[in-house]
Structures are given as structure tokens and as C-alpha cells.
Amino acid sequence: MAEDRTSRAVVRDEALRLFAERGVEGVSVRQVAAAAGVSPGLVVHHFGSKEGLREEVDRYVVAVFEKVLKEAVAGGSSGSVAEAMAGQLPEGSAVPGYLSRLLTADGEAGRALFRGLFELSRQALAGMVESGMATPGRDPLVRAAFLLVNDLAVVLLRRRIQEVIGVDPLSAAGLERWGDEVLAVYGGGLREREETR
């Protein structure tokens, strides 16, 4: 069967997968080339350097993620980043893993991404305040940040969470269990006795 993607795209996708798995420093240009079935020289020919490849993957992942976010909002889901990723991305996608690295390592791409997400979080909180679903809190900036990082924590610690509760929190089943609990706590705090189903 014929390869329909350009080999440039194949290299980019394999780099994305490997970088997400072992980190950029942990993967050599030769390993990316081998995974993509091309020569090391071609990688440099297309992207200028390993750093150039990393930047392209950064841009690509951010673009995919923003598209995913936009479509999730349009599709009328809740404002959860985790839910958007789980719903829109194919199973086994390397995008969540790559985003984790982007957000925790330093670098301009991750910084800008987080800043944008924070703005979205602020707007989401403002919207909830307007519709009476929430209070701005004593410190609205911190409240918006709190909501954002709690959401992102599920992505960053996905594997660890799966190890202890037994289900991938970014799967459909996991997201439902997780979302129920989040809704309960955000709705009425830890003390509230929830109605029995």
C-alpha cells in the first residue's frame, strides 16, 4: 500500500511520538529518521536542524491542540481541557504526552500556551459568574489558575492516576468518573452530601 503522507509529515509525526515518549534530549536524529524510514540527512534537509524539528513539532502540536479545543467548545462540552483532548484525539495519540512536556519544561512555546489557557480559564470563570454558577472568589486570578491547573493535572499525571485508580482518566470511562467527582466538589465543596444517584 502506498504511503500517502509526505515523508516530511512522517518524520514530524514520528518525532512527535518519540519526543513525547522519551523527551527531546532522549531521542537522536538518527532514531527519528529510522522510525520514519528515511535517512538522517533528510531530517536535517527538511527541518534545518534538530532544533528546527523540535520547533516544528511544537508548532504542530499547539495547532492541533487549539483546533481540538475550539471544536470541543463548538461541540458544547464543558470547558475541560482533559475532556476536549479525550473526546477529539484518536486513542493512543501522542499529543497529550507532548503537551505535558511542553507545559512542564521551560521554553517559549509552553509559556505562551499556558498563558493562553489561563486567559481561557479566566473567561470561563467570568462566564460562570455571570450565569450564577460560580462566585469570583476573593482572588479571581488565583481561582482561575486553580481551576486550570487542576484540569491540566489530569493530563500531566495521566499514567500515574491510571496506575492507582485502574482506569485511564482520559478515556471515556475514566473521564466520567473523574468528572462526576470534580462536579461534586466544585458544586458544593467536600462536605456536601450528594444525592444517592
Add this chain to the structure above:
Amino acid sequence: MAEDRTSRAVVRDEALRLFAERGVEGVSVRQVAAAAGVSPGLVVHHFGSKEGLREEVDRYVVAVFEKVLKEAVAGGSSGSVAEAMAGQLPEGSAVPGYLSRLLTADGEAGRALFRGLFELSRQALAGMVESGMATPGRDPLVRAAFLLVNDLAVVLLRRRIQEVIGVDPLSAAGLERWGDEVLAVYGGGLREREETR
């Protein structure tokens, strides 16, 4: 002034600092040796290999962290990991950064650490339930995991949070602002109108 730590400890501490900063793969044995003011050969002499050094740093960081946790509990703070670290560790310590890598990368040390923290979180939740401060929720495992990862998110995304709210959430000032908001949400949910100071 005389160097009182053994050079083995100096190497370990510099490795800890550099590994936390740039990742294990991003730091060479020679760089660790240079930072510690010794020869590359000595690093191997003491730790067997770079991998041996990493394992030693893993063990050391976990030991420091568990001591910090224990003392924070004894000191009667809340059950927050973030608060314990901020209170007990010297300013500028590389331990939080190293722990972030330990928890997000895979590896046995991080897995075991998270598992242990999860057990503590379950016990803490159980204690709160017993004293009437919380409900087990419909899904107590998920609730315990939710509380844990929200706590850890502050450590993992520390720098990013600082960038958007302007204060290090692991500093004294930052912890107070953050803790207030957490307490409010956990206490009564997002909707509750908090008393005006």
C-alpha cells in the same frame, strides 16, 4: 572557607540541581563533574555509572521529601504537599523540580512515590470524613486522587503559575493566596459566597 561536605555529596547535590533543571538526559557526566569541581572519572568511581548516579539522586530526593512530609505533619500543617515543601525546604531548593520530573517521567521511583502519596491522600480523606470535614463522595478513590493531583499540580506547574499570577505559589505569600482559594472551593464549592474578610 573549607569544603565540609564530602565530594561524593557535592557531586550528588550538583547532579540533583542540574538534573532538576535540564533533565537527566540533558546533562552529561562531565557537566556534573565540572559543577562539582571534580574529574569525570571520580563521578563514575563513586557511583559506578551515570545511571547509578541517577538512582542515588532518586533515592536521596525521595528520602528528603519523605522527611519533609513527616516533619510537616508533625508540625501540624494541613495535609498539603505543596505547603510541606514550601515550609521545610530552603528557598531555591532543587528538590521540588526534581520531584516533578520523577512524578511525570516514568520509572519505578516515581511510580512508587505516587503510590505512597495516594495512600496518604486516602488516609487524609478518611480522616476528614471521620471528623465531619468531608464526605467520601460517590467515588472515594477518585476523590482522593483528585485532591492529590490538584496538590501536586502546584508543584509541577509552579513556574507557569508564577508567570501568570505574578507570585511563586510555593513561596509564603503565594501559598497563602493559593491556600485561601483552595479552602474556599473545597469548603463550599465554586458557588458559595465567601464572607467578606
Add this chain to the structure above:
DNA sequence: CAGCATGCTAAACACTTGTTCAATCGTCGG
């Protein structure tokens, strides 16, 4: 057809990597 850009490879480059080894230094027990 000639010519030229494009996608691609194989080989080689200089350099860095983790690790080994023989040789020194310093200190301490007999």
C-alpha cells in the same frame, strides 16, 4: 531535448558521550 530544482541517500566530518585505566596524592595503622 537540455536544464534545473527537488527529494533523498551514503559517507564523512568534528565533537561529545559514558566509561576505563594506569598513575598519583594523601592519610592513617602497624
Add this chain to the structure above:
DNA sequence: CCGACGATTGAACAAGTGTTTAGCATGCTG
């Protein structure tokens, strides 16, 4: 004093790194 032993170094090693270069097809354009 002296032998031994741990700490330490400098030099060397093979292997792997990112990158460069020359060349080879292939296909499009004049």
C-alpha cells in the same frame, strides 16, 4: 617509616551525536 588503601586525576577508548557534503535519481519547465 612504610605499606596499604581510598580519593582523585588525566589521558585514552569506542560509540554515538548533530551536521555537512557530494552525488544520484526523478520529474517538471523552458
